[in-house]
Amino acid sequence: MIEIKNLSKRYGALTAVNDISFTVRPGEVLGFLGPNGAGKSTTMKMITGFLTPTSGSISVCGHDVENDPLAAKAVMGYLPEGAPSYGEMTVRGFLEFIANVRGLTGDRRRARLDDVVGRLQLGSVLEQMIETLSKGFKRRVGLAQSLLHDPQVLILDEPTDGLDPNQKHHVRTLINDMAKDKIIVISTHILEEVDAVCNRAIIIAGGRLLADATPKELAARAPSGRLDDVFREITTGQKNAA
Numbered sequence: 001m002i003e004i005k006n007l008s009k010r011y012g013a014l015t016a017v018n019d020i021s022f023t024v025r026p027g028e029v030l031g032f033l034g035p036n037g038a039g040k041s042t043t044m045k046m047i048t049g050f051l052t053p054t055s056g057s058i059s060v061c062g063h064d065v066e067n068d069p070l071a072a073k074a075v076m077g078y079l080p081e082g083a084p085s086y087g088e089m090t091v092r093g094f095l096e097f098i099a100n101v102r103g104l105t106g107d108r109r110r111a112r113l114d115d116v117v118g119r120l121q122l123g124s125v126l127e128q129m130i131e132t133l134s135k136g137f138k139r140r141v142g143l144a145q146s147l148l149h150d151p152q153v154l155i156l157d158e159p160t161d162g163l164d165p166n167q168k169h170h171v172r173t174l175i176n177d178m179a180k181d182k183i184i185v186i187s188t189h190i191l192e193e194v195d196a197v198c199n200r201a202i203i204i205a206g207g208r209l210l211a212d213a214t215p216k217e218l219a220a221r222a223p224s225g226r227l228d229d230v231f232r233e234i235t236t237g238q239k240n241a242a
């Protein structure tokens with residue numbers, strides 16, 4: 001379970017995340033929606049322990065992220081925005097490095113490496129330097145590193161950004177396949193993605209949580225029944241659907 005209580009983050013005078021609370025349970029694929037600058041990436045960085053909150057608390061599978069960061073990070077996989085990695089490494093070298101960081105050894109290490117290389121279809125680029133890969137392949141390498149230790153919790157910041165339609169479909173299928181017993185939080189601007197993979201959606205804007213419902217319930221709030229109309233109404237302040 002992820003438990004977020006009264007979470008805030010200020011950058012100087014700017015409040016990027018403003019008193020957000022929510023809980024995510026196993027089996028939930030939570031879509032984190034909001035316009036540019038809403039505070040999605042900042043929230044994900046705090047959940048994964050890369051940013052310290054100004055106030056509030058986060059617990060992941062019973063581990064407090066601030067007080068017990070190693071245990072919390074061990075149960076999470078994280079795909080950061082833009083999927084930064086080490087461009088001068090080969091794909092194989094990078095995944096081996098991540099396997100070391102995650103403490104994977106022996107048969108399990110081999111099995112996990114084979115699994116992510118197969119799932120993300122990286123077999124043809126294993127010996128290629130990451131900086132020479134296409135954007136889509138770089139993203140898939142980022143996803144592979146997030147899945148390598150088969151974490152209970154996946155935090156994916158715009159996982160299909162930069163992928164062509166076929167690869168988007170492939171990654172959405174992958175997320176659906178993993179959804180049953182994991183906790184998955186994905187941020188996205190693509191509302192069709194929410195329909196395709198999420199069973200719950202949170203909308204934030206200006207750092208505030210404005211809606212928390214199933215995609216179906218949210219869509220039903222607009223006369224048109226369209227999620228993009230609800231998104232626009234909520235995030236431009238024409239109507240607060242919280």
Ligand SMILES: Nc1ncnc2c1ncn2[C@@H]1O[C@H](COP(=O)(O)OP(=O)(O)OP(=O)(O)O)[C@@H](O)[C@H]1O
Binds near residue numbers: 016038041
């Ligand atoms: N390190 C930082 N220093 C100062 N301001 C920051 C910093 N990081 C983010 N911000 C600001 O905080 C706000 C929230 O940013 P954040 O990246 O969390 O939004 P987002 O919802 O992920 O946006 P996008 O969809 O464009 O990725 C923005 O106004 C952003 O400019």
